Amino acid sequence: QVQLQESGPGLVKPSETLSLTCAVSGYSISRGFYWGWIRQPPGKGLEWIGSIYHSGDSYYNPSLKSRVTMPLDTSKNQFSLKVKSVTAADTAVYYCGKLNGGLSGSPPQFYFDYLGQGTLVTVSS
């Protein structure tokens, strides 16, 4: 059973960098699958942030791509999210997850089969 746990500061100041880590247990991220992040502003819907493969291959939401990086640390079996130059609009519950599916299918598909419990990040001075 794959388990994911987000961690990081719950409060970030505007213009600073939001940094979260997702610790994975029950599966080695170096073995495969894509891993990613979604977020949910209070009272709103889900927004995909990005996804990364163990090889480093990655995909990002075009609206966030210029501000987002998602480094992997296979030695610690974890991956991270960094969002720079945050504003109040980045206030949300952030979820990390494992994606299943793949690009080789017809049609290709990706879906989150495991998600962490989420962590609220508030951007405020």
Next chain:
Amino acid sequence: SYELTQPPSMSVSPGQTATIKCTGDKLGDKYVCWYQQKPGQSPDLVIYQDKKRPSGIPERFSGSNSGNTATLTISETQAIDEADYYCQVWDSNTVVFGGGTKLTVL
């Protein structure tokens, strides 16, 4: 960018069938999945690849996808099914979510 449209809300009586729709251009050419999210919880996958159920999801949940519309059907709806439901696809190297449908069981 690709867009998925869902009704913001709907209601159903206990024991009845709930049908939640998700529309998008040529949606039937893509694989659709569905998530259930209860208040204060993370989303749970209830349908993937249009109509497959993950382990542990009751048979009451079923899915279909054709033309421009995907449908999540919940048969014999129970109070525990009250939740937000989101459809999702993969398009042009991005994950796309629908806006979500709040299902009320009353």
